[in-house]
Amino acid sequence: MAKTYKSRIRLWHVEIGYCPRCNVPVRGEKCELCNSRPRPLRFHDMGDIRPASAHERELFISLIPRDARGYFKRRIILLARQPGLDYRKDVYVDGYKVGIMEYAHRDGWHWRFIPTGKGAALLLNFAEPEFTLRTAGHLKGKKIQKEISGEWALFRAGNCAGVAVRTPSGVKVKDIFCHAVKPAKKSQLEDAVRANVSYLEKIEKKAVSMIKHSGAKYVAFSGGKDSEVALYLAHLAGVKKAIYANTGLEFPESSRFVKKFADFLGVELIEVRPDRGFWDVVEEKGIPTKENRWCTKHLKLAQLSKFHGVLVDGTRRYESFGRMRRTRTAKLGNLKLIYPILDWLALDVWLYIHYRGLPYNPLYDMGYERIGCYMCPSMLNAEFHNMRSTHPELFKRWYEYLRKQGFTHDEIMDGVWRWSEMPAKLKEIRKS
Ligand SMILES: [Zn+2]
Numbered sequence: 001m002a003k004t005y006k007s008r009i010r011l012w013h014v015e016i017g018y019c020p021r022c023n024v025p026v027r028g029e030k031c032e033l034c035n036s037r038p039r040p041l042r043f044h045d046m047g048d049i050r051p052a053s054a055h056e057r058e059l060f061i062s063l064i065p066r067d068a069r070g071y072f073k074r075r076i077i078l079l080a081r082q083p084g085l086d087y088r089k090d091v092y093v094d095g096y097k098v099g100i101m102e103y104a105h106r107d108g109w110h111w112r113f114i115p116t117g118k119g120a121a122l123l124l125n126f127a128e129p130e131f132t133l134r135t136a137g138h139l140k141g142k143k144i145q146k147e148i149s150g151e152w153a154l155f156r157a158g159n160c161a162g163v164a165v166r167t168p169s170g171v172k173v174k175d176i177f178c179h180a181v182k183p184a185k186k187s188q189l190e191d192a193v194r195a196n197v198s199y200l201e202k203i204e205k206k207a208v209s210m211i212k213h214s215g216a217k218y219v220a221f222s223g224g225k226d227s228e229v230a231l232y233l234a235h236l237a238g239v240k241k242a243i244y245a246n247t248g249l250e251f252p253e254s255s256r257f258v259k260k261f262a263d264f265l266g267v268e269l270i271e272v273r274p275d276r277g278f279w280d281v282v283e284e285k286g287i288p289t290k291e292n293r294w295c296t297k298h299l300k301l302a303q304l305s306k307f308h309g310v311l312v313d314g315t316r317r318y319e320s321f322g323r324m325r326r327t328r329t330a331k332l333g334n335l336k337l338i339y340p341i342l343d344w345l346a347l348d349v350w351l352y353i354h355y356r357g358l359p360y361n362p363l364y365d366m367g368y369e370r371i372g373c374y375m376c377p378s379m380l381n382a383e384f385h386n387m388r389s390t391h392p393e394l395f396k397r398w399y400e401y402l403r404k405q406g407f408t409h410d411e412i413m414d415g416v417w418r419w420s421e422m423p424a425k426l427k428e429i430r431k432s
Pocket of ligand 1: 034035
């Protein structure tokens with residue numbers, strides 16, 4: 001019954017395990033640190049849960065009350081994607097959702113974190129409430145006669161912890177939680193790796209065996225974490241050639257990492273470039289948008305399809321909605337593509353990278369989540385704006401091109417150019 005309902009609205013849940021005793025995510029049947037059965041941690045199917053990057057950890061910690069920061073510095077922070085216009089993630093600490101972190105637009109783009117009631121209860125172990133209310137019953141969603149200093153405030157109401165937020169119509173209670181929340185054990189990503197060693201060995205073995213049986217000759221390698229893991233597994237399976245389709249719009253860190261990692265494994269790197277470069281073709285085809293990403297076809301796939309044989313590819317199902325229904329193999333020209341990590345979560349990829357002690361693209365710790373072209377329309381505004389400080393010269397190049405195409409400064413900064421048809425939500429934001 002529940003299944004029919006879920007499939008009708010196309011909402012699925014993915015469940016991972018969590019060991020509250022060791023305070024780590026668990027992917028196997030048992031936590032390998034304490035041997036106990038984990039309890040479930042559920043999230044939306046497209047959430048693709050993963051550990052926060054160094055950049056995201058810093059960002060998150062800067063958005064919570066000062067007195068609570070020390071606690072979160074010594075805990076694993078997991079993020080699961082939420083549907084939204086830009087960066088929007090559920091934040092999990094100690095195995096439950098403590099709030100939502102997002103890049104939001106209100107009087108300009110800015111980062112914010114809004115705790116859940118349970119997150120508020122955790123924070124109140126360290127931080128003082130901004131105010132106290134006498135009654136606690138049925139407060140959620142109610143307007144209250146209080147002034148708050150920031151965008152949100154922690155409060156207490158009897159035995160309950162609550163979060164109030166500022167809205168255009170006044171201060172409202174966002175959420176409330178009426179049980180005690182105790183601080184949990186310290187834990188780091190290394191503990192999570194140790195809690196999952198057999199699981200990681202198992203998925204590695206399965207992927208390596210799939211690659212061996214496929215007779216693969218090549219691996220597609222872009223410098224991102226998924227293709228890195230695909231390349232590493234293929235290398236374990238005896239594949240000796242990696243193909244790097246350089247679009248000419250790569251971040252310098254990616255091109256450097258691609259060479260460094262291929263060297264590290266001792267595999268041959270075959271670099272292919274488009275016959276006609278992006279800046280030439282864009283004059284003809286126009287600015288690529290989310291709906292019309294001609295660039296992927298022209299700059300990447302067309303170059304790859306010149307090869308023959310079996311190609312290992314690091315596509316994952318949970319990465320995006322469009323990849324959800326991928327089958328295990330596909331065709332591209334004369335190439336047969338195989339996807340050995342199709343069912344891996346981003347969490348598995350990161351645990352595996354740490355388990356094997358592999359280096360990874362430094363862009364991940366600089367505020368980038370997807371590794372691709374620096375002007376990709378699939379990029380988030382959060383990432384595009386981040387480029388102003390990490391890669392000002394690349395930002396300027398694309399910014400000036402967009403200005404020449406007639407976009408205003410605000411249209412560029414709001415990401416209007418990234419859509420052929422502007423989504424209703426973006427129109428709404430731009431009006432306010
Ligand atoms: Zn445990």
